[in-house]
Amino acid sequence: MSQGYHTNAKTNLHSREIIQQSSLTNAALSKRFAINEKTVSKWKNRDHLILDRAINGDLSILKTAIRDDTLKKYLTDTLFLWVYFLTAI
Numbered sequence: 001m002s003q004g005y006h007t008n009a010k011t012n013l014h015s016r017e018i019i020q021q022s023s024l025t026n027a028a029l030s031k032r033f034a035i036n037e038k039t040v041s042k043w044k045n046r047d048h049l050i051l052d053r054a055i056n057g058d059l060s061i062l063k064t065a066i067r068d069d070t071l072k073k074y075l076t077d078t079l080f081l082w083v084y085f086l087t088a089i
Contacts, residue, residue: 010035011043019043061085 011019011033019029019040026040033040062085065078 011039016043016046020046 015033019033020043022029022044024032026037026044029035029040029044030037062081065081
């Protein structure tokens with residue numbers, strides 16, 4: 001699956017992985033990647049890299065399904081979707 005980024009994004013999956021594994025200071029990494037030190041700190045302290053995107057994608061599918069008129073009529077189906085997606089997380 002290809003990774004899509006915002007046009008103004010200054011980091012990508014590879015640079016975030018480098019940030020997490022680096023022993024350099026936040027200041028040195030922020031200069032290397034031309035990003036704010038708070039951003040470096042955020043990525044250094046994260047336990048994961050891809051999980052956020054996966055959760056957002058699943059929730060987007062779930063929101064779309066709930067808005068669908070056919071699922072609004074069937075509460076059981078909607079409940080099943082909630083259980084399915086929440087257990088997948």
